[in-house]
Amino acid sequence: MMNWFQRRGRTIIIAIPMLWLLIFFLAPFFVVFKISFAEIARARPPFTPLFSWEESRLLISLSLENYAYLWDDTLYVKAYFSSMKIAFFSTVFALLVGYPMAYVVARSSDRWRNILLMLVVLPFWTSFLLRVYAWIGFLKGNGLINALLLKLGLINEPLIMLQTNFAVYVGIVYTYLPFMILPLYANLTKIDNTLLEAAEDLGASKFVSFMTITLPLSLPGIIAGSTLVFIPAIGEFVIPALLGGPDTLMIGKVLWTEFFNNRDWPVASAVATAMLVLLVLPIMWMRRAAEEEVS
């Protein structure tokens, strides 16, 4: 039985987070959408108004030029596909590095398992920015890796690693590795050991039982870990900005440059709108579809 007061209370409780999200999460996208139709101008804020009154008539000026520009200037299309490529291969590398680690943690004794898990989680709680920064000292021309290789006589002159796409891959795999390991670990611990024992009794080698039992059963973990790495990697700004070079094209960096360096708010807004439609909406749709499949 719900009386009037309780129904009121319920509405108020729903309204608090709902209003907060409507104002500070949803409304901003409409503002960005609106500004993406404006033109850059020397004004404050630096774009032309969409609506103006002239002789008591409402003038609406919509410009599709920003979107035409995104399409014409190959930079943006290239950046979009390059982000996809970098995020995809980083995810594959993170899986290759993370899977053995998750496997070993999941199969270790109780005592070791807690310690190893702690070791996996610890870097995640330390500053993301500082972990990316740590690689600068490793990868640069007179950095640690080059010094080591030179001393060992493996190379004659320093390798150029910093400010390349290679450095970006290393940075992404490094910073997002815990996101790959944790869901994989959670999945691998759930696999029924009796299946493996049965396979062994029937004479299957370790390799065969891994390929036919463990790997297929860990597919949900692989998918969960991969999405957790792929999604943040695709819009990444810090890693390409610190480790990548001028020719490292990633859409997050392009938007940043458009806004902070070129101060072109309408084009930056158009980039954001395009990213939202071509990147975020498909990801959300896929997640929804996956969730429905599960339930």
Next chain:
Amino acid sequence: MFFRILSVFGFFFLYAPIAALVFYSFNASKLVTVWGGFSTKWYGELFGDPQILGAAWISLKIAFISASISVVLGTLAALIMVRFGRFKGRTLFSGMITAPLVMPEVITGLSLLMLFISLQGLIGWPVGRGLSTIVIAHSTFGLAFVAVIVQSRLVDMDKDIEEAASDLGARPVRVFFDITLPMILPALVSAWLLAFTLSLDDLVIASFVAGPGASTLPMVIFSKVRLGVSPDINALATIMIGIVGLGIFCATLVMLRKSSREG
């Protein structure tokens, strides 16, 4: 066995850069390849830098306030999703609490800034940008993470005790504060810590919505390391790793004690 060898390399990969940072924070030489002897001078330099100390203070304040707001709003959101059944706008609501998890930071930052600027033009608030605008931005994405954690706790939780309490005549508010809240408290603590860390760590969103006056710690670090390696940042990293390491170590000890007592 093969996996074991690989994972040794994996852990080495995970910790070598961190170990190097700690090591070089005590290096008297500015070059990473030259060992100039043990020195704590970079720590001295760090604590003598008013810009870094000021930014650290601002970041801690923002993280504390926004984590607290996130926990309140996120817990409400989780309660609504798990316990409130159907209501008008539920699909929209659930979309809005999961979308921030997949939203690229550059989009969140840019769009919030545009909102703040047009709000200022329309209703005169917020006046300029700084601490308060960063707090709003961080609270909003923190909310989503808190909601996920609390939601999964609420789903796992036994509903019987809550139902028993309300059968015995407790009002919903009383049930929440006497039964639900104490039961989800551990989840709230970890959610708060996560929101705090995410806020302390954020560079991109803060850069967009911060005014010229307020620079957070990541913003100052970013502008410094953009120009290359700087040893006082190594010292700062060492301190942060020390604090986090100690915290995680204590948490693990508590957990191990608990599990050994139960087992």
